[in-house]
Amino acid sequence: MVRFSLWCILAATCTAATSTPPLPQTIGILALPKFVGLDAYGPIELLNLAAFSSNLSLSIIGQTLDLVSSSVGNTSGLIPSYTFDQDPKIDVLIIPGGPASRLAINNPEVIAYVKRTYPKLQYIMSICTGAQVLARAGVLDGKRATTNKFSWKEMVASGPTVNWVAHARWVIDNNIWTSSGVTAGMDMIHHFITTALRNGTLADRAANILEYEVHRDPSFDPFADIWGATDAPAVM
Amino acid sequence: MVRFSLWCILAATCTAATSTPPLPQTIGILALPKFVGLDAYGPIELLNLAAFSSNLSLSIIGQTLDLVSSSVGNTSGLIPSYTFDQDPKIDVLIIPGGPASRLAINNPEVIAYVKRTYPKLQYIMSICTGAQVLARAGVLDGKRATTNKFSWKEMVASGPTVNWVAHARWVIDNNIWTSSGVTAGMDMIHHFITTALRNGTLADRAANILEYEVHRDPSFDPFADIWGATDAPAVM
Numbered sequence: 001m002v003r004f005s006l007w008c009i010l011a012a013t014c015t016a017a018t019s020t021p022p023l024p025q026t027i028g029i030l031a032l033p034k035f036v037g038l039d040a041y042g043p044i045e046l047l048n049l050a051a052f053s054s055n056l057s058l059s060i061i062g063q064t065l066d067l068v069s070s071s072v073g074n075t076s077g078l079i080p081s082y083t084f085d086q087d088p089k090i091d092v093l094i095i096p097g098g099p100a101s102r103l104a105i106n107n108p109e110v111i112a113y114v115k116r117t118y119p120k121l122q123y124i125m126s127i128c129t130g131a132q133v134l135a136r137a138g139v140l141d142g143k144r145a146t147t148n149k150f151s152w153k154e155m156v157a158s159g160p161t162v163n164w165v166a167h168a169r170w171v172i173d174n175n176i177w178t179s180s181g182v183t184a185g186m187d188m189i190h191h192f193i194t195t196a197l198r199n200g201t202l203a204d205r206a207a208n209i210l211e212y213e214v215h216r217d218p219s220f221d222p223f224a225d226i227w228g229a230t231d232a233p234a235v236m
Numbered sequence: 237m238v239r240f241s242l243w244c245i246l247a248a249t250c251t252a253a254t255s256t257p258p259l260p261q262t263i264g265i266l267a268l269p270k271f272v273g274l275d276a277y278g279p280i281e282l283l284n285l286a287a288f289s290s291n292l293s294l295s296i297i298g299q300t301l302d303l304v305s306s307s308v309g310n311t312s313g314l315i316p317s318y319t320f321d322q323d324p325k326i327d328v329l330i331i332p333g334g335p336a337s338r339l340a341i342n343n344p345e346v347i348a349y350v351k352r353t354y355p356k357l358q359y360i361m362s363i364c365t366g367a368q369v370l371a372r373a374g375v376l377d378g379k380r381a382t383t384n385k386f387s388w389k390e391m392v393a394s395g396p397t398v399n400w401v402a403h404a405r406w407v408i409d410n411n412i413w414t415s416s417g418v419t420a421g422m423d424m425i426h427h428f429i430t431t432a433l434r435n436g437t438l439a440d441r442a443a444n445i446l447e448y449e450v451h452r453d454p455s456f457d458p459f460a461d462i463w464g465a466t467d468a469p470a471v472m
Contacts (some may be wrong), residue, residue, distance in 0.1 A: 026413070029311075032439070036278045036281065037273070037277040037280060038278060038280075038281045038446065039254075040312075041273040041277045042274060044274075044308055044311070044312075045272065045273060045274045045308075047416070048307075049394055055281045058308070058309075060311050067303065067313075070278055072281075072284045072294070073294075073317055074279070074293075074317075075265075075296050075314060075317070076277075076280075076314045077303075077312065077313065078298070078311060078313065079303075079310055079311055079312055079313065080410075081310075081311070099416075120380070129409045143304045148447070150444070151446075171341060180443075180446065180447055181446055182281070182365075182446040183446055183447055183448040184447050208386070208463070209384075209417065209418075210274065210384045210417060210418040211384070211385065211386075211417035211418055211419055211420050211459045212418070213458070222449070226444050
């Protein structure tokens with residue numbers, strides 16, 4: 001639903017300002033060493049199934065084109081199709097977490113890539129502790145966000161300028177989407193396909209093929225209480 | 237709980253026959269080209285978290301040591317630590333599915349590896365259409381099993397000697413565990429850590445870190461009706 005502001009009703013630019021936003025078509029997954037595989041694969045599988053029936057393309061973006069190993073030993077990895085320097089045009093950037101985010105916040109190349117890419121995106125998203133990377137890049141300054149509840153205290157300490165929301169499966173603040181831990185990323189991406197890609201039928205079909213019972217309520221969160229996470233306002 | 241049979245009470249071998257089975261310690265994941273990443277990563281993340289607090293080790297087993305690409309283009313893969321020929325000692329073999337299983341049933345080396353390995357295992361497991369590989373290897377002859385509900389008709393046709401159970405998140409027939417589609421593998425592995433590894437606390441802790449809401453009832457299955465799957469008895 002498009003909401004018309006008073007300014008908009010009076011302004012000549014009304015049509016342009018309120019027109020339906022373009023559908024995002026190109027999605028980049030940030031491949032950071034020691035990413036949690038499930039952070040990446042939950043969203044990737046849903047988006048890949050959605051891509052069969054839409055003009056969606058996925059790419060993996062890394063510091064180099066070398067295989068990026070996951071957090072589970074040397075068992076697996078993501079294979080970048082582009083480097084940061086190649087700077088592929090993307091509409092959405094997704095940042096998985098895990099041990100990866102703890103390393104990435106001390107990697108100036110990763111932080112610089114996120115900083116310079118964010119202004120060009122329609123949406124930026126983090127899964128789990130990927131929010132830590134957004135916070136370090138300044139993207140979350142004064143914004144509402146969530147992250148993994150098991151690592152809550154560490155994430156809050158790492159991002160003091162963020163308004164952290166404890167009881168949330170995912171949080172949307174303007175074009176910044178942050179999910180809670182690991183599998184919460186699947187619910188956020190299901191919501192993304194439903195709303196931003198405007199195709200709830202496709203989102204449900206993808207989830208049903210993966211036999212995933214979707215949490216559709218962004219406030220669903222038994223894990224905040226299990227791990228003792230509480231809201232943490234920004235300290236600016 | 238150990239049940240004593242009348243034979244056992246009378247027999248000299250009673251103690252050996254009824255003692256608690258040894259805890260499985262070595263788990264192999266079969267890496268098949270075009271596996272669905274989420275089939276593998278759901279179980280891997282749970283088992284990896286369990287491994288932090290137990291004597292569990294994971295290894296990836298492939299036809300060669302080359303990277304095995306997932307079903308999503310050339311974006312990602314599993315890296316085998318052992319080949320079929322190296323024949324590592326494992327207690328459990330897990331077979332993920334996806335386009336991988338359709339290719340594997342026509343790969344004599346894969347089928348031969350599963351055939352000759354099964355008799356040496358404590359448990360064999362399939363995720364999603366990985367059951368198709370078990371069926372082709374004869375492991376499921378006359379056994380109860382389940383598989384992905386979206387691909388149900390294809391799987392039933394591919395495995396006519398199996399007693400396919402439609403409404404099931406997972407099915408256990410002796411030491412053969414088969415899960416329904418993709419994310420159902422996480423519920424089966426949670427049950428495996430709880431029962432076979434005898435550590436429900438560890439299973440719950442792992443699921444809570446991944447913020448995964450576990451389905452604990454093996455008969456949970458809204459997807460059978462969604463995709464029109466019905467029981468299919470074996471045709472021997």
